[in-house]
Amino acid sequence: xxxxxxxxxxxxxxxxxxxxxxxxxxxxxxxxxxxxxxxxxxxxxxxxxxxxxxxxxxxxxxxxxxxxxxxxxxxxxxxxxxxxxxxxxxxxxxxxxxxxxxxxxxxxxxx
Numbered sequence: 001x002x003x004x005x006x007x008x009x010x011x012x013x014x015x016x017x018x019x020x021x022x023x024x025x026x027x028x029x030x031x032x033x034x035x036x037x038x039x040x041x042x043x044x045x046x047x048x049x050x051x052x053x054x055x056x057x058x059x060x061x062x063x064x065x066x067x068x069x070x071x072x073x074x075x076x077x078x079x080x081x082x083x084x085x086x087x088x089x090x091x092x093x094x095x096x097x098x099x100x101x102x103x104x105x106x107x108x109x110x111x
Contacts, residue, residue: 014038017052019061034062036069047073050084 016037020030034057041049052069054062071092075082084093 019057033057036062045077046075046079049073 014037016035018032018036019034021033022030035055036052037055039051039053040047041051050071050073052071054065054067059065059067070087072085072087072089073082074085081096082094083091084095086092
Protein backbone atom coordinates (compact mmCIF):
# COMPACT_ATOMS: atom_id res chain seq x y z
CA UNK A 1 0.00 0.00 0.00
CA UNK A 2 1.29 3.47 -0.77
CA UNK A 3 -0.01 6.88 0.16
CA UNK A 4 0.87 10.56 0.20
CA UNK A 5 0.29 12.27 3.53
CA UNK A 6 0.54 15.81 4.75
CA UNK A 7 2.84 15.92 7.77
CA UNK A 8 3.74 18.85 9.97
CA UNK A 9 7.29 18.47 11.31
CA UNK A 10 8.51 21.61 13.04
CA UNK A 11 5.48 23.67 11.93
CA UNK A 12 6.10 23.30 8.19
CA UNK A 13 3.46 21.51 6.16
CA UNK A 14 4.72 19.15 3.45
CA UNK A 15 3.53 16.15 1.46
CA UNK A 16 5.51 12.92 1.93
CA UNK A 17 5.13 9.72 -0.12
CA UNK A 18 5.29 6.54 1.96
CA UNK A 19 5.05 2.92 0.84
CA UNK A 20 4.11 0.26 3.41
CA UNK A 21 4.33 -3.53 3.54
CA UNK A 22 0.79 -4.76 4.11
CA UNK A 23 1.50 -8.47 3.67
CA UNK A 24 0.50 -9.04 7.30
CA UNK A 25 -3.07 -8.08 6.40
CA UNK A 26 -3.37 -5.41 9.06
CA UNK A 27 -2.95 -1.73 8.28
CA UNK A 28 -1.94 -1.03 11.88
CA UNK A 29 1.01 -3.44 11.86
CA UNK A 30 2.35 -2.51 8.41
CA UNK A 31 6.00 -1.54 8.22
CA UNK A 32 7.55 1.28 6.20
CA UNK A 33 9.33 0.12 3.02
CA UNK A 34 10.09 3.37 1.22
CA UNK A 35 9.71 7.11 1.79
CA UNK A 36 10.16 10.08 -0.58
CA UNK A 37 10.27 13.73 0.42
CA UNK A 38 9.67 16.53 -2.14
CA UNK A 39 11.59 19.76 -2.61
CA UNK A 40 9.62 22.43 -4.48
CA UNK A 41 11.46 24.94 -6.66
CA UNK A 42 9.60 28.09 -7.62
CA UNK A 43 10.01 31.54 -9.05
CA UNK A 44 7.77 34.62 -8.96
CA UNK A 45 5.17 32.91 -11.19
CA UNK A 46 4.77 29.73 -9.12
CA UNK A 47 6.20 26.23 -8.85
CA UNK A 48 8.42 25.26 -11.77
CA UNK A 49 9.95 21.99 -10.59
CA UNK A 50 9.75 19.36 -7.89
CA UNK A 51 12.57 17.07 -6.79
CA UNK A 52 11.54 13.93 -4.89
CA UNK A 53 14.39 12.50 -2.82
CA UNK A 54 14.27 8.99 -1.39
CA UNK A 55 14.89 9.33 2.35
CA UNK A 56 14.22 5.71 3.35
CA UNK A 57 14.49 2.40 1.50
CA UNK A 58 16.35 1.14 -1.54
CA UNK A 59 15.81 1.35 -5.29
CA UNK A 60 14.48 -2.22 -5.31
CA UNK A 61 11.83 -1.22 -2.74
CA UNK A 62 10.91 1.84 -4.83
CA UNK A 63 10.15 0.19 -8.23
CA UNK A 64 13.82 0.47 -9.31
CA UNK A 65 13.68 4.26 -9.56
CA UNK A 66 16.51 6.74 -9.11
CA UNK A 67 17.25 8.23 -5.70
CA UNK A 68 16.06 11.63 -6.96
CA UNK A 69 13.09 12.03 -9.30
CA UNK A 70 12.50 15.31 -11.12
CA UNK A 71 9.09 16.67 -12.13
CA UNK A 72 8.77 19.85 -14.17
CA UNK A 73 5.58 21.87 -13.83
CA UNK A 74 4.19 24.01 -16.65
CA UNK A 75 1.10 26.05 -15.81
CA UNK A 76 -0.83 29.01 -17.14
CA UNK A 77 -0.75 32.49 -15.61
CA UNK A 78 -3.85 31.81 -13.47
CA UNK A 79 -2.50 28.51 -12.10
CA UNK A 80 -5.81 26.94 -13.14
CA UNK A 81 -4.25 24.39 -15.50
CA UNK A 82 -0.94 22.56 -15.21
CA UNK A 83 1.14 19.80 -16.77
CA UNK A 84 3.68 17.74 -14.85
CA UNK A 85 6.51 16.30 -16.95
CA UNK A 86 9.39 14.00 -16.02
CA UNK A 87 13.06 14.59 -16.89
CA UNK A 88 12.47 13.09 -20.38
CA UNK A 89 9.49 15.42 -21.03
CA UNK A 90 6.98 12.56 -20.75
CA UNK A 91 3.58 13.63 -19.47
CA UNK A 92 2.86 12.44 -15.91
CA UNK A 93 -0.16 14.47 -14.71
CA UNK A 94 -2.58 17.02 -16.16
CA UNK A 95 -4.52 19.28 -13.84
CA UNK A 96 -7.21 21.83 -14.40
CA UNK A 97 -9.52 23.66 -12.02
CA UNK A 98 -13.17 24.32 -12.66
CA UNK A 99 -14.70 27.75 -12.07
CA UNK A 100 -15.54 26.64 -8.53
CA UNK A 101 -11.90 25.63 -7.94
CA UNK A 102 -12.45 21.88 -7.68
CA UNK A 103 -9.26 20.25 -9.00
CA UNK A 104 -9.52 17.71 -11.78
CA UNK A 105 -6.38 15.57 -12.16
CA UNK A 106 -5.54 12.84 -14.64
CA UNK A 107 -2.58 10.57 -14.03
CA UNK A 108 -0.69 9.08 -16.94
CA UNK A 109 1.00 5.67 -16.76
CA UNK A 110 4.71 5.83 -17.39
CA UNK A 111 5.89 3.24 -19.89
